[in-house]
Structure formats: structure tokens, C-alpha cells
Amino acid sequence: MKNSKQGTSYTTLPKYYDRFVQARGQNYDDFVNWIITLSNIYNLNLKRILSLGSGNCTAEILLAKKDFFVSCVDNSTSMIQESVKKFLKNHILNYEIIKSSITDYKLNTKVEMAFSHYFCINYLLTIKELEDCFTLTYLNLKNHGIFLFDVIQDLPNPIKEKVLFYNNETFKSVLEMTYLKDNIGCTNFYNFFKLKNGLYDLVEEIHYQRGYTIEEITNLLIKAGFKRSKITISKYLNYTPINDSDRRIVFIAQK
Numbered sequence: 001m002k003n004s005k006q007g008t009s010y011t012t013l014p015k016y017y018d019r020f021v022q023a024r025g026q027n028y029d030d031f032v033n034w035i036i037t038l039s040n041i042y043n044l045n046l047k048r049i050l051s052l053g054s055g056n057c058t059a060e061i062l063l064a065k066k067d068f069f070v071s072c073v074d075n076s077t078s079m080i081q082e083s084v085k086k087f088l089k090n091h092i093l094n095y096e097i098i099k100s101s102i103t104d105y106k107l108n109t110k111v112e113m114a115f116s117h118y119f120c121i122n123y124l125l126t127i128k129e130l131e132d133c134f135t136l137t138y139l140n141l142k143n144h145g146i147f148l149f150d151v152i153q154d155l156p157n158p159i160k161e162k163v164l165f166y167n168n169e170t171f172k173s174v175l176e177m178t179y180l181k182d183n184i185g186c187t188n189f190y191n192f193f194k195l196k197n198g199l200y201d202l203v204e205e206i207h208y209q210r211g212y213t214i215e216e217i218t219n220l221l222i223k224a225g226f227k228r229s230k231i232t233i234s235k236y237l238n239y240t241p242i243n244d245s246d247r248r249i250v251f252i253a254q255k
């Protein structure tokens with residue numbers, strides 16, 4: 001067990017991560033097609049892409065297959081191990097993996113697009129970490145390049161608990177979510193993955209994530225160098241304005 005605020009996230013789950021996200025309905029083809037559409041809308045002449053919190057790199061492999069060079073940053077050893085296996089299996093060479101926090105990574109070549117996908121930004125628990133990530137990403141973008149990321153708009157306050165279940169033939173999951181102070185949520189994941197012999201493997205992890213308001217994020221993007229007039233907030237996979245009821249929203253900031 002790591003220190004309490006790091007939890008145990010992405011230590012044992014990576015082995016089953018694809019099954020985990022599939023059960024939650026995440027479609028990486030749709031995401032990749034959407035960001036390529038966005039790159040055309042923004043006239044990016046896209047060649048290099050930076051992914052922050054790249055995980056096991058499903059989206060990044062789809063992008064590399066389309067001939068973009070992808071730089072993948074993640075700090076989970078197990079997630080990186082899974083991604084390396086996938087890159088090798090797909091015979092892909094146009095990528096690099098940088099094991100680092102997304103708050104202090106080093107990149108050799110600037111990119112036309114940086115993205116952070118599937119609530120990675122919510123794993124940053126302090127304003128300082130968010131500021132460091134945004135500032136560094138601004139510096140690593142070419143002029144007119146875009147930085148996009150999805151976030152949970154806000155975690156509910158005050159403190160409360162709820163339990164959610166996912167259940168299908170090969171995967172069962174119980175989530176105990178506790179909302180702590182400062183808009184930080186602690187989720188205890190109890191995941192059961194069916195093995196070939198019919199038994200289940202239990203994977204338990206504790207994840208801490210933080211909700212940020214639109215205003216907090218916008219102000220930090222501006223502090224990092226982005227202009228307010230070049231920050232767009234959009235629905236996920238749909239370049240249209242958000243509603244109050246949208247939990248998953250996307251920031252698109254152009255340098």
C-alpha cells in the first residue's frame with residue numbers, strides 16, 4: 001500500500017484494464033476518430049501527439065497505426081508494462097513511452113496535439129499539480145496546437161457514500177465511493193474478473209480523484225498561458241456546448 005492519498009491505483013488493475021473499461025462502455029475508436037476530426041477543425045497538420053496518463057495505450061496504438069508519432073506519459077509501472085506488450089504485438093515503432101508524472105515530464109519535440117483521456121486529470125489532487133501539468137503542456141505545444149482533456153465536472157459535496165455495481169458474465173465490480181473534503185473522492189474498487197477455469201480473480205484498488213469546477217480549470221489554463229478566447233468546453237465526442245447535467249466534459253485549449 002502506498003501513502004493514503006496515492007492509494008493503490010493501477011497496480012493490479014492493469015492486467016484487466018481492457019475488460020474493465022469495456023464493461024463501462026468506453027469506445028476508443030470513437031475517441032480517436034473524434035480527435036482527428038478536431039485536428040481538422042483546428043487545421044493542425046497533425047504529426048506528433050502527446051498523451052498524458054496514457055495507461056495501456058489503446059487509443060495511442062490506434063493513432064500510431066494512422067502514422068502519427070505518439071509520446072505516451074504515465075507513472076504506473078504496470079500500465080506501462082501492458083502498453084509495451086501491446087505496442088510490440090502490433091509491431092509499432094512510431095512511439096515513445098515516458099515514465100513520469102504528468103506534472104513533470106520531459107519531452108524532446110513539441111507536438112501539435114496533447115490530450116489526456118479518461119479522467120486522468122482528476123487524479124491530480126492539488127491545484128499546484130494541475131497548474132504544473134497545464135504549464136508544462138503549454139510549453140510542449142507548438143503554436144496553434146491544442147490541448148484537450150476530459151474531466152468529471154465536479155464531485156458532489158457534501159460528504160456522502162454510495163455503492164455502484166457492474167455485473168456481466170465475465171466481470172463484476174463493486175465501487176464504494178466516499179466523498180472526502182476539498183472535493184476529493186475516494187473510490188474502493190472491488191473487481192472480480194472471470195478466469196478460464198470459471199473462478200474469479202479479485203482485484204482491489206483504492207483510487208483518489210478530485211473534482212474541479214469549470215472556473216478553477218479555466219483560470220489555471222489561463223495562468224499556464226492559454227487565452228480565454230481560445231478555450232472551448234465541449235461535450236465528450238461531440239463538439240457542442242455542455243449542459244449542467246453533463247458529468248464528463250472536455251476542455252479544448254489552443255495555444
Ligand SMILES: C[S@@+](CC[C@H](N)C(=O)[O-])C[C@H]1O[C@@H](n2cnc3c(N)ncnc32)[C@H](O)[C@@H]1O
Binds near residue numbers: 056079102118
Ligand atoms: C483512467 S486511466 C486512463 C488511461 C488511458 N488514458 C485511457 O484512456 O484508457 C488513468 C491513467 O492515468 C495515470 N495517472 C494518474 N495520475 C498520473 C500522474 N500524476 N502522472 C502520470 N500518470 C498518471 C494512471 O497510471 C492511469 O494509467
